Amino acid sequence: MLMFLVFISFDYSVIFEFVFFNVQSSSIVMTFLLDWMSLLFCSFVFFISSMVVYYSYDYMSGDLTIDRFILLVIMFVASMMLMILSPNLVSILLGWDGLGLVSYCLVIYYQNFKSFNAGMLTFLTNRIGDVALLISIGWLFNYGGWNYVFWLDILKVDNDYSLISFLVIIACMTKSAQIPFSSWLPAAMAAPTPVSSLVHSSTLVTAGVYLLIRFFNCFVDQALYFLLFFSSLTMFMAGLGANYEYDLKKIVAMSTLSQLGLMISILSMGEYYLSFFHLLVHALFKALLFMCSGNFIHGFLDCQDIRYMGGLVNFMPLSCSFFNICNLSLCGIPFFSGFYSKDLIIEVLSMEFLNFYIYLVFLVSTGLTISYTFRLLYYSLMGDYNYISAGCISDSSTYMVNGMGGLIFFVLVSGSLLSWLIFPTPYFICLPVLFKLMVLLIIILGSFLGYYFSKMDFVHLCLYLNMLVSFSFLGSMWNMPYFSTVGLMFYPLKLGFSFYKFIDLGWSENFGGYKLFILMKRSSLLMQFLYFNNLKIYLLMLSFLMVFFLMFYI
Incomplete structure (x- = not known):
C-alpha cells in the first residue's frame, strides 16, 4: 500500500525482468509489472486473504486436514499474485491456470457427490477461458513477443489483433461467470465459506475483470x-x-x-x-x-x-x-x-x-x-x-x-x-x-x-x-444450468453410451478384437493340448510307425 502511494503520486511504472537462462539467441525471462493499479490490487488481495486465513482457524477448527486447507489458500493467493503482476501473457496463463486448478481442489474439499460435480463444472468452464488464452498466446507469435503491454496502443488499429482481444474477452467472461458461462458460480458454493469469501471478493472471479481492465486499450x-x-x-x-x-x-x-x-x-x-x-x-x-x-x-x-x-x-x-x-x-x-x-x-x-x-x-x-x-x-x-x-x-x-x-x-x-x-x-x-x-x-x-x-x-x-411456472425459470438462472451443463453433458454422454453398447461391445467386438481373441484362443487351446500330451502323441505315432513297418516288410 505504501508503494502504491509513492507510485500514484509520481506516476511511476516499473518493469522487472528476471532472466532464468539463455540458450543461443533465446532467453527464458520472467517479467513483473509494478504500477499503482497492480500494487493497490495486490495490497487488497493480501489484506483480505490474511483476514480470511485468520478467520479460517476457527471456522475450520474441526477439520483434521486444516494445514492442507491453509496451503491451498496460500497457493490460490500466489496464483492471483502471478496473474496481477504479469505483463506477459504466458506467465498470466500460469497464474490463470493455477487459479482454476486450486479452485477445483478447494471446491471439492468436502468430498461428496455434490462437491465433485460442482468442482468439475467449475474447472471445465474455466478451461474454456484457458484455451482462449492459449490460442491468443499462439497468435501473439506474429508480433515477436508475449509482453502485451508493449503492443496495446500500436495494435489497436490492426485487424488481426482484434482476434486476440476477442479471445481475451471470452477468457474473462468464463472466469467472471458472464452469460452463458454463469452456472458455475452458484455451484462453486460447495467450497468452504472462507474459500467463498476469498473467491468472490478479490481472487478468482475478479481475475477476469482485472484482465479486461489491463487489455482495455486494445478493444x-x-x-x-x-x-x-x-x-x-x-x-x-x-x-x-x-x-x-x-x-x-x-x-x-x-x-x-x-x-x-x-x-x-x-x-x-x-x-x-x-x-x-x-x-x-x-x-x-x-x-x-x-x-x-x-x-x-x-x-x-x-x-x-x-x-x-x-x-x-x-x-x-x-x-x-x-x-x-x-x-x-x-x-x-x-x-x-x-x-x-x-x-x-x-x-x-x-x-x-x-x-x-x-x-x-x-x-x-x-x-x-x-x-x-x-x-x-x-x-x-x-x-x-x-x-x-x-x-x-x-x-x-x-x-x-x-x-x-x-x-x-x-x-x-x-x-x-x-x-x-x-x-x-x-x-x-x-x-x-x-x-x-x-x-x-x-x-x-x-x-x-x-x-x-x-x-x-x-x-x-x-x-x-x-x-408458478416462471418461479422455476427465474429461480434457476433462466434455465442456464440445463443448457450449459445438463444439456451439454447428458445427451453426448447418452450418445456415447449407445456407441459403447452397440459398436464397442457389439459389431466391433464380434468382428474385431473379440473375434480375433476367440480364434487365437482356439488355436492356443489346440497347441496347449498338443503340448500337454506330447509323450502320448509320440508313443502313438511310434506305434503307428511300427504297425506300418510290420504290414509292408513282413
Missing part, C-alpha cells in the same frame, strides 16, 4: 458492445434469480454475479477506472459479507436455508451489525462505501449517450439488488427464531470475530479514501434533478419491494403474480 468498439450486452444481461439475471433463492450462500453468490456484471458493463462503456474502483470497494464488503454468512452457518450447525433463520440480531448482535453494514453498502445507501462507487457509476451512465435499454437494465438491476438484500435482512435478522434448540448461536468465537473486525473499518471508509486516491481530479456530474434523485428513488422502491414480498406468503404471492 475495438464492436467487442465492447458485445461485452456490454452480455454483462448487462448477467447483471439483470443474477439480481432476478437472487430474489427467488433460499440458500444463504447462493444469494450472496448471485449478488457477486450481479456486481461483476455491473463492473464489466461500466468498463465496456469506457470507464475502466470506475470499474476498478468498484472492484476494490466490492472486494472488501463482499469478503466481510461472506464471513458473516459463514458465522451464521457455523452457528446454525451448517444449515444454510434462510427460512430457518430469524431473530439473529438478538443472539449475534456484533455479526449482525457487520452483516447489516455490508448489505447496506452493497445497496449503495448514501455514505456507505458502496455508495461512492455505485452512485458514481449510475450518474456517469446517465451522462452517456446510450439507448434506453441500457439505462433501464441498470436501474432495474440496482432495484433488484436492494430488493433481495432487504429480503435477506428480513428473513435472517428480523422476526422470531425459527431453528431447532441445538443451534449454538453466539459471537463468542474469537478468531472469527477478530477476522471480521479487521475488515469492518476499511469497509466503512474505503469508498471515500479510494475516491480521493484514484480520482485526484474531481468528476463534474451535470444532471437534471430527477436524474440525480433517480438512484435514491430506486433504493426506496427496491427496499419496499423486497420487504413486502418477504412478508407475503410465497404460494399466495405466486398465485397473485401468476408466476
Whole structure:
C-alpha cells in the first residue's frame, strides 16, 4: 500500500525482468509489472486473504486436514499474485491456470457427490477461458513477443489483433461467470465459506475483470458492445434469480454475479477506472459479507436455508451489525462505501449517450439488488427464531470475530479514501434533478419491494403474480444450468453410451478384437493340448510307425 502511494503520486511504472537462462539467441525471462493499479490490487488481495486465513482457524477448527486447507489458500493467493503482476501473457496463463486448478481442489474439499460435480463444472468452464488464452498466446507469435503491454496502443488499429482481444474477452467472461458461462458460480458454493469469501471478493472471479481492465486499450468498439450486452444481461439475471433463492450462500453468490456484471458493463462503456474502483470497494464488503454468512452457518450447525433463520440480531448482535453494514453498502445507501462507487457509476451512465435499454437494465438491476438484500435482512435478522434448540448461536468465537473486525473499518471508509486516491481530479456530474434523485428513488422502491414480498406468503404471492411456472425459470438462472451443463453433458454422454453398447461391445467386438481373441484362443487351446500330451502323441505315432513297418516288410 505504501508503494502504491509513492507510485500514484509520481506516476511511476516499473518493469522487472528476471532472466532464468539463455540458450543461443533465446532467453527464458520472467517479467513483473509494478504500477499503482497492480500494487493497490495486490495490497487488497493480501489484506483480505490474511483476514480470511485468520478467520479460517476457527471456522475450520474441526477439520483434521486444516494445514492442507491453509496451503491451498496460500497457493490460490500466489496464483492471483502471478496473474496481477504479469505483463506477459504466458506467465498470466500460469497464474490463470493455477487459479482454476486450486479452485477445483478447494471446491471439492468436502468430498461428496455434490462437491465433485460442482468442482468439475467449475474447472471445465474455466478451461474454456484457458484455451482462449492459449490460442491468443499462439497468435501473439506474429508480433515477436508475449509482453502485451508493449503492443496495446500500436495494435489497436490492426485487424488481426482484434482476434486476440476477442479471445481475451471470452477468457474473462468464463472466469467472471458472464452469460452463458454463469452456472458455475452458484455451484462453486460447495467450497468452504472462507474459500467463498476469498473467491468472490478479490481472487478468482475478479481475475477476469482485472484482465479486461489491463487489455482495455486494445478493444475495438464492436467487442465492447458485445461485452456490454452480455454483462448487462448477467447483471439483470443474477439480481432476478437472487430474489427467488433460499440458500444463504447462493444469494450472496448471485449478488457477486450481479456486481461483476455491473463492473464489466461500466468498463465496456469506457470507464475502466470506475470499474476498478468498484472492484476494490466490492472486494472488501463482499469478503466481510461472506464471513458473516459463514458465522451464521457455523452457528446454525451448517444449515444454510434462510427460512430457518430469524431473530439473529438478538443472539449475534456484533455479526449482525457487520452483516447489516455490508448489505447496506452493497445497496449503495448514501455514505456507505458502496455508495461512492455505485452512485458514481449510475450518474456517469446517465451522462452517456446510450439507448434506453441500457439505462433501464441498470436501474432495474440496482432495484433488484436492494430488493433481495432487504429480503435477506428480513428473513435472517428480523422476526422470531425459527431453528431447532441445538443451534449454538453466539459471537463468542474469537478468531472469527477478530477476522471480521479487521475488515469492518476499511469497509466503512474505503469508498471515500479510494475516491480521493484514484480520482485526484474531481468528476463534474451535470444532471437534471430527477436524474440525480433517480438512484435514491430506486433504493426506496427496491427496499419496499423486497420487504413486502418477504412478508407475503410465497404460494399466495405466486398465485397473485401468476408466476408458478416462471418461479422455476427465474429461480434457476433462466434455465442456464440445463443448457450449459445438463444439456451439454447428458445427451453426448447418452450418445456415447449407445456407441459403447452397440459398436464397442457389439459389431466391433464380434468382428474385431473379440473375434480375433476367440480364434487365437482356439488355436492356443489346440497347441496347449498338443503340448500337454506330447509323450502320448509320440508313443502313438511310434506305434503307428511300427504297425506300418510290420504290414509292408513282413
